[in-house]
Amino acid sequence: MAEREEIALGATLDTLLKAVRRQLAECRAEDADFEARLLVEHFTGTSRTDAISDPDRPVTRQAVGEIDAALARRRAGEPVYRILGFREFYGLTLKLSPQTLEPRPDTETLVDLALAEARRIVASRGRCRILDLGTGTGAIALALLSMVPEAEAVGVDISEEALATARTNADINGQRERFVALRSNWLTDVDGMFDLIVSNPPYIPTADLETLSREVREHDPRAALDGGADGLDFYRSIAAGAHRHLEGEGAVAVETGYNQKSAVEAIFAKEGYSTVRTARDLGGRDRAMLFMPVRSG
Ligand SMILES: C[S@@+](CC[C@H](N)C(=O)[O-])C[C@H]1O[C@@H](n2cnc3c(N)ncnc32)[C@H](O)[C@@H]1O
Known part of the structure; x- marks a missing residue:
């Protein structure tokens, strides 16, 4: 994601969710908020409750990398459920x-x-x-x-x-x-x-x-x-x-x-x-x- 906003390594669940939501809104996803939650929860193995009760939880470098790759596919027009592979x-x-x-x-x-x-x-x-x-x-x-x-x-x-x-x-x-x-x-x-x-x-x-x-x-x-x-x-x-x-x-x-x-x-x-x-x-x-x-x- 060279010329785009990097998702900071050392990110927390909350900062990651916000960054992903912003990037999805920029690529005109219909419901950026919902899609951000789907991607972050899937790749970090967390739930909505975790995002609310433990927003400062650190996320792994691997999850950030996977989310970066998913965002690249989303920007290229792939629907979020195709990226996840299930719905x-x-x-x-x-x-x-x-x-x-x-x-x-x-x-x-x-x-x-x-x-x-x-x-x-x-x-x-x-x-x-x-x-x-x-x-x-x-x-x-x-x-x-x-x-x-x-x-x-x-x-x-x-x-x-x-x-x-x-x-x-x-x-x-x-x-x-x-x-x-x-x-x-x-x-x-x-x-x-x-x-x-x-x-x-x-x-x-x-x-x-x-x-x-x-x-x-x-x-x-x-x-x-x-x-x-x-x-x-x-x-x-x-x-x-x-x-x-x-x-x-x-x-x-x-x-x-x-x-x-x-x-x-x-x-x-x-x-x-x-x-x-x-x-x-x-x-x-x-x-x-x-x-x-x-x-x-
Ligand atoms: C609109 S999709 C519905 C898929 C699924 N039932 C659903 O509702 O999500 C139509 C399905 O019909 C299948 N199909 C198309 N032509 C067919 C044919 N000649 N005989 C049997 N199935 C066919 C397609 O492969 C596709 O899976």
């Missing part, structure tokens, strides 16, 4: 890899919606078999498994590397026994029947990919973002194929882009589903929908 989602710690989307807080809206349904299914059938299409880090499936001990899940992805990360995440979170990672192009190689199909598919229209922030464009994999010309390709695939894998009384829950609710509703309606519930994210935008097949007769 928290629904109370779980999930490892990230170059082929996995960084799970977003918005997706917790889908988990909340699916969780209520999973519990309803367990109450009536004593089990819940979940299929997570486009599992990435395993975020949605593993969050549901963590909340519903009777459930088991298959996580599908096109990317082998994403599946390896999802398996690791199942291990880290103690869910190896109840989670299977399967390579498939959506439903093509999926066997068997499920009580609940969940998905956060890629839903950005191809032409809009260039307008995404640099952090997203350069660090989330394109295969996790590109939803085809109108962003809806994969809702069509899922709606068309889900019938063959859904138990009677089963449900499908998907995340959508904030402006895709009616288009996705129409796609599922065309395939014989009715909208049972919808949910909004913390910003009040439509974000998740739950469908069930319309009963005939």
